[in-house]
Structure formats: structure tokens, C-alpha cells
Amino acid sequence: MNKTFRIYAVIFIVVMVILALLEVNKKETTDWRKNFDINEKSPFGLFVFNNEAKDLFKNHLKKIDRAPYEYYSQNKKEVHNIVIIENNIDTESWKKIMDQVSKGSDAMLVMNLMPKEIADSIGFHSSDISFEDENVLKLTDKKYRNDFIQLDKFPSGKGFSFIKPGVEVLGKTVERKNTDQANFIKVKFGKGNFYVHSEPLFLTNYYLLKPGNVRYAQDVFSYLQDRETLWFVENDTKASRFFMRFVLGNPALKYAWWIFLGGLILFIFFNAKRKQRIVPVIEPLRNTSLDFVKSIGNLYLQEGDFHDMMAKKAQYFLNKVRMDLLIDTQNIDEELAKKLQLKTGKPMEMINEAINLIKRAQDPYASVMKEDLARINKLLDELLK
Structure with a gap:
């Protein structure tokens, strides 16, 4: 047994012992996700x-x-x-x-x-x-x-x-x-x-x-x-309970699984280090957030659902008003318009027009045109400046 292999073996054993100790002393945490699964005993299961x-x-x-x-x-x-x-x-x-x-x-x-x-x-x-x-x-x-x-x-x-x-x-x-x-x-x-x-x-x-x-x-x-x-019930409830649910639910199997993963990672790390030659230049990931937003916007435009876009814009604006300006938006009325005027300093005519458009956006039966969407977008952005 060569010296390098013995070093790797000692490192592997130490890491696995540390992982095992961490798992043994780990406190069970409550899963508060709303899964509504008929087989789940978590708080929000059925x-x-x-x-x-x-x-x-x-x-x-x-x-x-x-x-x-x-x-x-x-x-x-x-x-x-x-x-x-x-x-x-x-x-x-x-x-x-x-x-x-x-x-x-x-x-x-x-x-x-x-x-x-x-x-x-x-x-x-x-x-x-x-x-x-x-x-x-x-x-x-x-x-x-x-x-x-x-x-x-x-x-x-x-x-x-x-x-x-x-x-x-x-x-x-x-x-x-x-x-x-x-x-x-x-x-x-x-x-x-x-x-x-x-x-x-x-x-x-x-x-x-x-x-x-x-x-x-x-x-x-x-x-x-x-x-x-x-x-x-959910069509794929039974199929979704694949073998890993059983493995991770059994403490002994769970520790064995983590030891196996740890050993595999160490093997890949050391093996790759020995055989690695030329490291290729990897270009940094491009920020595609703006492209994603444009794609979603184009999708809405193609669908022509201007009313849904107006409703989302109005919902976002009212949420910002509640969070940033600390104004209650439960009632869209003159009182809200006065509070917005005091907080933003914008003309009352602009605020009244914006409120009327928000009411139209919240009315599922209102007729909405492309021009209405453009107008509410401009007004609400101006009020939040």
C-alpha cells in the first residue's frame, strides 16, 4: 500500500466519522410544507x-x-x-x-x-x-x-x-x-x-x-x-414515492447512503486531480434574467391578454404601496387617493386616473385595451418614483 493511498484512506475515514457524528446529533426538524399528501404524517399532510x-x-x-x-x-x-x-x-x-x-x-x-x-x-x-x-x-x-x-x-x-x-x-x-x-x-x-x-x-x-x-x-x-x-386524489401519488423516500426514512440506510456519497465524491475529487491535464477556459454564465423577462412579456403580448397583465401590474403596485408607503390598500377609494397624494406628492389628477385604471384591472368583466395597459404601466411607475 503506497503512502498516497494511505493518506486518502485516512482522510476518507475522518470525513465519514464527522458526517456520522453530525447525523447522529442532528435534531429532527418539522416539515411545514403544505404538501396535502394523503400518505404524509407531516403537519400539513392528509x-x-x-x-x-x-x-x-x-x-x-x-x-x-x-x-x-x-x-x-x-x-x-x-x-x-x-x-x-x-x-x-x-x-x-x-x-x-x-x-x-x-x-x-x-x-x-x-x-x-x-x-x-x-x-x-x-x-x-x-x-x-x-x-x-x-x-x-x-x-x-x-x-x-x-x-x-x-x-x-x-x-x-x-x-x-x-x-x-x-x-x-x-x-x-x-x-x-x-x-x-x-x-x-x-x-x-x-x-x-x-x-x-x-x-x-x-x-x-x-x-x-x-x-x-x-x-x-x-x-x-x-x-x-x-x-x-x-x-x-393525486394521480402520481404512488409513483412519486420512489426508493429514496424509503432509504432516507430509515436512519441506518440514510447513514450508509451519505457514506457512499462521501466516498464517491472523494474518489472523483482525487482521481480527477491525478488525471487532470489542461483546464479549459469556461466563460462566465451570462445573466439571462432580462431575456427571460422579455420572453414572458412577448408571450403575454402574443396571447393578447392585456387584462391579466393590468391585473398583475395593479397587484404589484398595491403590494409596494403596502410595504414601502405603509398604506392600507384594502379599499380602493378617495381615502386611498388622499394618502397616496400625501406620501408621493404627485398631482391628484394623476392619482385618480391611476386608481380608476386599477379598479378596471381588478374587475374581471372590464374591457381592457392595449393602450390601457401602456397607460397604467406608465402611471404606476411614475407614482412609485
Whole structure:
């Protein structure tokens, strides 16, 4: 055994011992990501709800791990219940769901955001209604007034605005400093109904394990009729749990994996150092941020969706006003215009024109031209100087 190899072996052993000690003494950290995975026991997984769902739906529940489009294309169903919980559904599948509801089925959608074209078809518009760290979810029905749930960890702050006539509000988000905002609605659609809840956190492990919170979940799903219920779960949930999830979940295998990676890195490092000859000149990475912004801008222009661009520009401006000028932008009115005039020193005519354009941008039914987009962009940039 030559001297060089012995040096490498000693370095490798020392590094592996250090890695092992670090792993042994490492404290387990809580995963607070909102994964909404039925197999996850982390705070914002759906493991508890998944185990209790059959009892909640009186054994009428059937989990479907296929896309709604694929399932309904192959199965003809009588009227039934449909449950979607924070699932990415494609457009064609949404059309199938809407067709089932129009024929008499009921759909319970528990999601932060709905696709715009679907929300417009059903009759509402979802948006940010809260920026508080805590709030309370309550139902409007008097028989459920004692059943509520307090969200004290990362509430999404999503709710409903621009609700069309005929939409029934079943639940609200309650805060100390703000007025109550709708978060649970019922929409009549054909012969059936859509029930849409904008805050799926109440179904996660963290909240269901708290005493009394299960009753709120039971109340929400009690609006569905007692009949067959199809729950469309993530299509690739099983496939996504590849072998590394098992390896990293077992401490012994995890340490072996890290030792293997460490040895491989050392081998590559020392082996490459011995055989390396000419080092090629590597050009520094070019900053492509501006090109990316231009590409996105060109894409919007090609689509011709000037209204969406105006809405994003207005949202960005209002956020800057809240963060930089410390002005409340909940109400877009004369009071806001006066505060902007005092803070920015800009002419009141300019501010009033900008506010009118912001209102148009926030109105999903307003007609917007290219010239309006150019004007609001110029005005809002001028106000923020």
C-alpha cells in the first residue's frame, strides 16, 4: 500500500466519522410544507383525514387515482358526490366534472385557487382576502355556530370576491381587524351544486388532531348528500414515492447512503486531480434574467391578454404601496387617493386616473385595451418614483 493511498484512506475515514457524528446529533426538524399528501404524517399532510374519510362518508367513499377525464370517459355514473382536495386537475377533467354536476351530482372543491376559466364558469373569483397570521373559520348556518376552527399556522388568506348573484355563502373567515370574508360558498350549476372551500388547511394533520376541530370538517362535508362519493386524489401519488423516500426514512440506510456519497465524491475529487491535464477556459454564465423577462412579456403580448397583465401590474403596485408607503390598500377609494397624494406628492389628477385604471384591472368583466395597459404601466411607475 503506497503512502498516497494511505493518506486518502485516512482522510476518507475522518470525513465519514464527522458526517456520522453530525447525523447522529442532528435534531429532527418539522416539515411545514403544505404538501396535502394523503400518505404524509407531516403537519400539513392528509394522513389523518385519509384514515378517517371512510367513517366520515359512511363507507360510501371511493378513492380514484386517475384523472377525472380518464375515469368518466370509461365509466358511466349515476348522480354522486365528487371531492377534490388541493389537486391539480387538467382543463378537460374540469369539463367532465362540470358535466357530471350539471346532470345532478354535487362537487366539493377544497382548494386555494381555482383556474380562472373554471371559476368564471361557476360564478366567483378567488383572491387574497387576508394578510393576518391568525384567523378563524366559521360557518354561517346557525346550527353550526359553535363549531369553528382557529388557524394559527400559515393560513393561506384566500377567499372569494366578485361573487355573482345566486351564490350562497356558507362560511367565512373571521379576523379581529378586518370584516368577515367569504371562504365557503355554494353554487347551483344545472341540476347539481358546487361547494367550494378556499382553505384546505382545516383538513390537514396539524388541525384535525386538535380537540374539537374534527366537528368543523364534519359540518363542511355534511352539505353533501348521503350517497356514493368519489375522491380524486393525486394521480402520481404512488409513483412519486420512489426508493429514496424509503432509504432516507430509515436512519441506518440514510447513514450508509451519505457514506457512499462521501466516498464517491472523494474518489472523483482525487482521481480527477491525478488525471487532470489542461483546464479549459469556461466563460462566465451570462445573466439571462432580462431575456427571460422579455420572453414572458412577448408571450403575454402574443396571447393578447392585456387584462391579466393590468391585473398583475395593479397587484404589484398595491403590494409596494403596502410595504414601502405603509398604506392600507384594502379599499380602493378617495381615502386611498388622499394618502397616496400625501406620501408621493404627485398631482391628484394623476392619482385618480391611476386608481380608476386599477379598479378596471381588478374587475374581471372590464374591457381592457392595449393602450390601457401602456397607460397604467406608465402611471404606476411614475407614482412609485
